[in-house]
Amino acid sequence: MQTPALPVPESRPLVPPSLRGVAPVVVALPVLALFQWLLGGADFASYLLSVMGVNIILAVSLNVVNGMTGQFSIGHAGFMAVGAYISGVLSLQLKEVALSFLPVAASDQVLFMLSLLVGGAAAAACGFLVGLPSLRLRGDYLAIVTLGFGEIIRVVVQNTDSFGRALGLSGIPQASSPAMVYFWVFLVVLAARRLAGSSHGRSLWAIREDEVAAEAMGVDTTGYKVRAFVFSSFFAGIAGGLFAHFVPIINPGSFTFVRSMEIVVMVVLGGLGSTTGAIVAAIFLTLLPEGMRSLFSALGTEGSLAQRVDQIRMPIYGVLLVVLMLARPQGLFGSKELWDVLPRWLPRKRRGLA
Amino acid sequence: MAQLLQHLINGLASGTIYALVALGYTMVYGVLKLINFAHGDVMMVGVYMGYATAFALGREARASLLGVAVVFAVAMLGCALFGFLIERFAYRPLREKPRLTALITAIGISFALSYGFQLDIGFLPGASPRAFPEIITPTEWLIIGDRDVVVWNWQVISLLIAVGLMVGLQYLVFGTRFGRAMRAVSWDHRVAALMGIPTDRVIALTFMLSSALAAGAGLLYAIKDTSVSPLMGLYVGLKAFVAAVIGGIGHVPGAVVGALVLGLVEEFVVGYAASTWRDAVAFGFLILVLLVKPGGLFGRVAAEKV
């Protein structure tokens, strides 16, 4: 095992610690705006941006468990499903309801926020339930429990009439917008960054490095692990809720363990423990398939082979994953953050050690 | 009663096949501590190799004993080679890197194979399920009552092949020099290397062995259920992985017991409870086992060194 760089307390940070979590979003926004401008059509750009945002939330939240705490959860899609279905059902129930003291549009947003939070809370409750076995289970055994839990959720949804069974829920109000998605991206990034630098976060890092040693140093390992799970599943639930409100149809097929794997891939590709890495990987892996689509469009005219093989994108995606991991086994940024690996000509914050 | 017996036979039939796939998971996990998520897809590739061979042999030749042997040999050797290539180029370069890294390449390979085989370009088979050619002509081996219980020849043959492979594996692991090397690598591959064990070769051979077993299991599966498709590896692979964990991943007899138990649990849930809940019960059972025995039925929780 390599020793990953632990976050080192700086003497005089360039960016105030309270704003550090904001920085990536501030950096990302102009990029996204440029991207949106390049894409032209606003509908497609906002859809793609929403997908990207949801993936960022998922990756950053999973990174708290898999990256910072060193646990291994591969059931993130299950928590996402809980959030998506609970908030989706709630929104369907509240579809005809409005708050009298607000204009309709504002009331819809308030109700949407409410159902998001309920979905997130439900997912967090499930996260607590799954976190409990981590009292006893280690490593891969915990992984398989999270995977099993995710699959159980899918089966439950598939057999429940009020969740629409195989057809899924459709007709969910299209209440989500990129602004709302990125508000939550902002929150999760801020929370994850603040967590990483806090004493909570240092306990999590300690658990990741050596659970026994952490325990010996007085870290309540069980408590911290369960809390990490609750934190991560809450945001996964929120991501699911957002997802349900812009697609806006949800179906058990969208929350299989393959989906969980895709999120794990984002976290590992970004570098375990690196929040900005998770963000960059999520952005990259969301854009990759669409980029291939654009490439194919440019390559051939309608009816030619390049136009007939849209489905070749998934095998290419798989091969690229292998190549990327071989090229950068520690992930894009390792455990570091974006600013730690930026080229030297950019202003770097001063570091006390290392 | 007759129905119970029939369910028992069905459950054991699925269980033996899960067992062979689970053995592959467990062996690779044993030496590398890697959950080889591409294992199910390697199995799928093996099945298609067998499919192509059976077709090349033609209707007459493939139904003979020699034909069956050729189909199995081609698929298992081909798959062993394939497993070797995967290990050499996708896993070995990452040997000293964090474990999760190799997991991602495994996922990448799994995606590339399962989606790649759905393409209908060139030699790739396309998404449509295919009927696996009859290499063993199904005949009833035993009939009780008015077909209340039917045992088929291929069920017996599969069981024999599966048991044979398992016994062979058990001997290989516990009775040969190579097996001792494997167990040493599994214990600690750095120390094993210091003791003069060629770890790279042992790991490569383990991979080839597990891939060949997967191909054999896949062929038995294809003979049993007659349908092959590019996504079959995903479903079977997941179940076999669960079986390996129930038994205690890394533990050879444990994988077999876990697989048989899982096969029976699934069969009885469908037969006597609600078929819609089969997968949920399978995973619920897994979680239950792990809560009671955190290392699986036979696995040990490694003593922690402080």
Place this chain on the structure above:
Amino acid sequence: MRRLAPMLLAALAIMAAACEKKTQPAPSGEGGTQSPGQSSNTGATPPPAADTILLGQVGALSGGQATFGISQRNGIELAIKEANAAGGVNGKKLAIRVYDNQSKPEEAAQAVTRLITQDKVVLILGDVASSNSLAMADKAQAAGVPMITPSSTNVTVTQKGDYIFRVCFIDPFQGYVMAKFARDDLKLKQVAVLTDNKSAYSIDLANVFKQKFTEMGGKLVAEQSYSQGDTDYRAQLTAIKKAQPDGIYVPGYYSEVGVIARQAREVGLKVPLMGGDGWDSATLFELGGSAVEGNYFSNHYSPDNPDPRTQKFIADYKAEYKSVPDALAALGYDAARVAIEALKRSKDLTGPSVRDAIAQTKDFPGVAGTITLDDKRNAVKSAVILKVADGKTQYVTTINP
């Protein structure tokens, strides 16, 4: 934390008190809530390049439903090739852009949005699974781009709005057809149902069948289910056998039904199996072998149909794709031809004109039955019952809506 909980409760209480029925129902189509990023360019399809008309298709070309999606794509592609060979539409060539949705609704929504806003297609075709089509229908309706689904049979799909059409019959009709046939013609008294729990189509057909069959005086003795992608159904079939049904309704897809038929014979079930249009494929025979003989299914058309158009389609398809077309290919072909006919009749290529032209489709001679679109934008078609015998399907009877 101590102050937070009461505050939250208070906020909830205020909101609960303030809840009321929305005074104005949400305007149909555009949806009640308008997200800021969503531009409402209803009907503002810009003029495409002068010499081609670009159509779009989203289909399951990979993932669990890929085999159906590819058949459908082939059917559509064939129709477009033929139309172009015959001179195109009013002097313009047709082109189609096909995107894969990996059998997932969110991918379908993303792909259809790309078709609408980036590729600016005139019309959208797709998909097989109703959940994917529902995701597409939301986007197509909001953007005012007409969409025809070849084979999504769930009732709710065309309820998404006035731009959404289909050329197949709907689930309740097909479930009813088989219930009627099983009761009146086969004189079955007690049946078992085996459903694909991952397919909304299968669940719907099974539910309607169960309801109608019991209403007509039959009895349901066993209910089992499987998941798309399974290959071992012996447990379900053994349990069904114990209930001793006269027949088994298996409204699944050929990819599973072929194996189910084989294993049903294996466990000693000799009663007929019945199914829906999901059975119609040469793969059924490949997978099921002789075990599928003597079973019945409802379909849109019979391949025996002497209609030269049907025979020509079957011949052309075989020549092009080296396989016998299944129902999904035939429906894809019909959907594309309905679209092409509508484009010919449409006065221009804007969304509303094309929509109106499609809506006027009447007595259209499709290869999978004559198509008339009703005011709910569903095809009104009669169903035929086919029997599997001698390695092919034989026409038994026609049941009208």
